[in-house]
Amino acid sequence: MKTILSFLSWPLVFFSGLLCTYFAFASERPMFAFALVYAGEVLLLFLLERYIPYERRWLIPDGEMANDIAHTLLTKGLVQLMALLGAVFPMYTAILLLPFTGAQLNIWPTSLPMLLQVAMGVLIAEFGLYWSHRIAHERLFFWRFHALHHSVTRLWVINTGRFHIADSLFKVALSQLPLFLLGAPLPVFLWLGAVTAFMGILTHCNVDMRTGFFDYIFSTPRLHRWHHSKELREGNTNYCENIVFYDLLFGTYFNPDRPSSTDIGIRGQIAKNFLGQLAQPFRKDGVRQILGRPTKSG
Numbered sequence: 001m002k003t004i005l006s007f008l009s010w011p012l013v014f015f016s017g018l019l020c021t022y023f024a025f026a027s028e029r030p031m032f033a034f035a036l037v038y039a040g041e042v043l044l045l046f047l048l049e050r051y052i053p054y055e056r057r058w059l060i061p062d063g064e065m066a067n068d069i070a071h072t073l074l075t076k077g078l079v080q081l082m083a084l085l086g087a088v089f090p091m092y093t094a095i096l097l098l099p100f101t102g103a104q105l106n107i108w109p110t111s112l113p114m115l116l117q118v119a120m121g122v123l124i125a126e127f128g129l130y131w132s133h134r135i136a137h138e139r140l141f142f143w144r145f146h147a148l149h150h151s152v153t154r155l156w157v158i159n160t161g162r163f164h165i166a167d168s169l170f171k172v173a174l175s176q177l178p179l180f181l182l183g184a185p186l187p188v189f190l191w192l193g194a195v196t197a198f199m200g201i202l203t204h205c206n207v208d209m210r211t212g213f214f215d216y217i218f219s220t221p222r223l224h225r226w227h228h229s230k231e232l233r234e235g236n237t238n239y240c241e242n243i244v245f246y247d248l249l250f251g252t253y254f255n256p257d258r259p260s261s262t263d264i265g266i267r268g269q270i271a272k273n274f275l276g277q278l279a280q281p282f283r284k285d286g287v288r289q290i291l292g293r294p295t296k297s298g
């Protein structure tokens, strides 16, 4: 039973999530319905983590849950707020976006079936997701923000959204601006958001999932666990967020024939509380702590 479940759980969670999203978006209150679908999938993964965990040790609380949830809410909340402001004050939004709208190409093929448009959207956005993520690892200036995400010593469904707000904004800018400039319609953005949301909770969940050939198309838990490895040779790989196309293309795909690493984390030190974590990359001493360099105070 457990073996069957480990083969079925990835496609089950991903495709049931997309199917339920289809009905949610067609309903009277699409955003509320989608939130319910998302919460349902989180709950399902939470239960699977207890039934077929990948690493038993990761079930033990690390005292970071409140911080993880706070970072998730701040990031999601800010994006929601920007969307709300756009809806409530269309004139101001139009003025703000004027420099961009002037550059808008409006060449998006809106007459294509939505499935193809979403596939195009995912492929184009992934280019920005890939490079923003790779830069965050390869450039110290950006790593100071991204280190928060990698500071966890356990992976589970709740720390999916543990990103520094600056890290998230950089990623959103690089991945969504090209779609905006090409003139992609709102449903493409909504579907991209849904795909990314399900992929996120899947890549971080602590469920023993056998993903087989999916590893060559999608960013799976197996690939993302390698990305969290403390060993830089293993960790500075698998940057893709939804589909692994650009990792394969640019030579950063890593999927050796052995179970993925459970020795995860960073060498540096991350502040203990939520506000401290937000401020840390902006403080000189804080950056030294993040990089694991000696500080004046020792």
Ligand SMILES: [Zn+2]
Pocket: 133, 137, 146, 149, 150, 227
């Ligand atoms: Zn990373």
Ligand SMILES: [Zn+2]
Pocket: 149, 204, 224, 228
């Ligand atoms: Zn991660």
